[in-house]
Amino acid sequence: MTATCVMVLGTHSGAGKSWLATALCRWYARQGLKVVPFKAQNMSNNARVVPAANGALGEIGSAQYFQALAARAEPDVRMNPVLLKPERDTHSQVVVLGRVDAALTATPWRERSALLWPRVRESLDALREENDVVVIEGAGSPAEINLRDSDHVNLRVALHGEARCLLVSDIDRGGAFAHLYGTWSLLEPAERALLRGFVLNKFRGDPALLAPGPQQLRELTGVPTVATIPMVWQHGLPEEDGVFEERAAGGAAQPATTIAVVAYPRISNLDEFQPLANIPGLRLRWVRTPAGLEGADGVILPGSKNTAEDLQWLRAQGLAAAVTRFAGQGGRVLGICGGLQMLGEALVDPEDLAGNAPGLGLLPLVTQFASTKTVRRTSSVFGALHGAWAPLAGVAVHGYEIHTGRTAQHAGMARGHVALPDGLGWQNAEGNVLGVYLHGLFEQAEVLHALFGAAAPTLDGVFDRLADVAQRHFAPGVLAALAER
DSSP states (O other), X not given: OOOEEEEEEESSTTSSHHHHHHHHHHHHHHTTOOEEEEOSEEEOSOEEEEEOGGGOEEEEEHHHHHHHHHTTOOOOGGGSOEEEEEEETTEXXXXXXXXXXXXXXXXXXXXXXXXXXXXXXXXXXXXXXXXXXXXXXXXXXXXXTTTGXXXXXXXXXXXXXXXXEEEEEEGGGSOHHHHHHHHHHXXXXXXXXXXXXXXXXXXXXXXXXXXXXXXXXXXXHSOOEEEEEEOOTTOOOOOSSSSOOOOOTTOOXXXXXXXXXXXXXXXXXXXXXXXXXXXXXXXXXXXXXXXXXXXXXXXXXXXXXXXXXXXXXXXXXXXXXXXXXHHHTTOEEEEETHHHHHHSSEEEOTTOSSOOEEOOSSSSEEEXXXXXXXXXXXXXXXXXXXXXXXXXXXXXXXXXXXXXXXEEEOTTSOOOEEEETTTTXXXXXXXXXXXXXXXXXXXXXXXXXXXXXXXXXXXXXXXXXXXXXXXXXXOTTHHHHHHOO
């Protein structure tokens, strides 16, 4: 096989590339084609553990993980050969084919492209040899002229794969026609020739009101507008770049349960909370101030790419004291991965990797950081929990671990209750504070039923809904024509 490449480019970040690429993965899979996703380089702290070379495991961006599931394909590291994980505003960890590359992490970013391109090219070529269609997602905008010489994510990939490209713009932001025309005008002739259609995304209103814009745009560029996709509220797909949208079409009823998720600057793996957002009557509240905890039925400290700095941020915002106070009043608190580490007594950093810091003191634990990174899939069973987390007792769970640091009981304190064996989880004596290293709990129906007596829509249902939206709103025959050999 030499797969046809269908590529989704955007006029800017947040235009809807990930959403549309996921929809196309499922649409082509439903046509009986062998489909995989691809994104040359992703920048995100939302990652999943997938197969790598020689039976090992590695990390890819969560967006490509979900796109692979939508395509009914087994995710692997070639689908996102380069993953940048921001640790600070001016520094990112570089993950290549699933593993941290220390040398490239230390390399100035403008010099990385030449070193990364061979890995990108080889990954794409290998996927093309094995499949009928590769759905490629671009990054940001393809027309950033200051990045042209070092861009190995958009146009270099498109040209190498002779991709049939769609250019999508978020019309809800305003200026969509200008964004589309401006992007087209900054492309070279060979790059413009790859564009098969413009897509207007997140439109609210009567599409007839857009006239004569699409026709005039075609007269200027020669490119047709092939789809006007309406605003789709609560589509159920995890957001890639930020916290979830809390608005809902027509307004939402008063929630029966409110879960506050602390959104510190280096929050990671927030996509695992999407199932909670999909439960009727449950509201996720993204919290950055102590006032956000008021009236909450539970608090989650999620993963962090920089636990020590995010813990410092908690203290500076007054949230450390607020979370401690919430727990002291019997409130239910869950810490996941970096959140678990924060709940302990101390962070110890003998190698000066992240920094020493006192913890929140809600669990009798100490975490010691080391350069070795744990990346694995894990299955376990909750033990005999008590108190607020008792409904999880005996529930079998599976998920993934991505973390540095090893956590153990504090030698000088009364031992906490082991919630999960093998150093995966602990509970406090009062029963209302739980810390686990395992990501992905809320993606399991058994956990949702035990804690909330409810179920969230299945991922398969979410993917099918996205494909249905694409099928309804693309011009007839366009999607099939894009994949023709």
